[in-house]
Amino acid sequence: MQLDIAARFAGAVVAASLLAAAPALAQDTAPFQLAQAAAPKAPEPSAEQMKLANELLVANGEASSFDAVIPNVVDQTAASFVQSNPDLIRDLREVAKQLSTQYESRRNEIVQILAKIYATEFTTQELRDLLAFYRSEAGKKLVLKREDLLKAGFSSIQAWSAGFAREMEVRVREEMKKRGFTI
Template sequence: MQLDIAAPRVARRAPPLAAAAMGFALFVAGAPALAQDTAPFQLAQAATAPAAKPPQPSAEQMKLANELLVANGEASSFDAVIPNVVEQTAAGFVQSNPDLIRDLREVAKQLSAQYESRRTEIVQILATIYATEFTTQELRELLAFYRSEAGKKLVTKREELLKVGFSSIQAWSAQFAREMEVRVREEMKKRGFTI
């Protein structure tokens, strides 16, 4: 682990669930703007209504959800969260105390190792989400799929498939943009404009 404030951090590819979580966070951030369109009566009614508490998943659902997260690879996709948070926190102190960079690196390394066991908390958050969203039978079916040869192949190939897919979509997008440039010019020419 290195604290390097001079070089920009290279973003790691977010796993599918992390990407979904980021999308959800962006949605929630925009919620106040959406709420402004709601009628005052509805806002007052929503404020006084008790929040519906989702049913707690059973112990079997939690067990199956944990097994599923291991089988589908998502349990290990958050391995870097704790070291990254510790490193970023320590790097924040480097900006105001540049002479302490060496000591801050050592502290970050020590704390990363010390708090590594808390990674299970992240897995439990995910397991609770899965266990709440899927029935026991659905979890069994998903687990059966990810333990099958096709499921194992999907987990093994997922990163490669996403990389090839992203690259192919970028190439397609560039070609499509060139086509649109020609079409926009043609349409604007029909209106008497040369661009």
């Protein structure tokens, strides 16, 4: 199954953002703890909901969309040492490769985090319905075509954005001209 480019990118961005924000979050956890204490706790999902959520993540392709998170975090961490130790780049790359292999088994932790979110947000019946869809021919087709659909969508949106930007440039110039400015 092809990996979902957008989800891989999003996963890498989320992981990098969390790593970058960790020191700041550690320094200022009191407001978060207060907000968390005030928020009602969602009930723990049942074992059946967790099982169905895990099956859904495999069926819809999301389980494999986070395959790049661990290697990306390891690579980014090793690369952060290159700036202060540029002579060690080869060794740091080798260490990153070694550690990526060692920590690959922890990928399931990521899937379990997502499974718990799905199991908490959807009822057992909703999970069954979603799973039925992703196991149907239309659902399987969506999973197989998702990467191509996203690529085509991103490309089309970029082309639209470029045209819209040109249109806005003309309109801004017109409006500024009405105010006596030529730009």
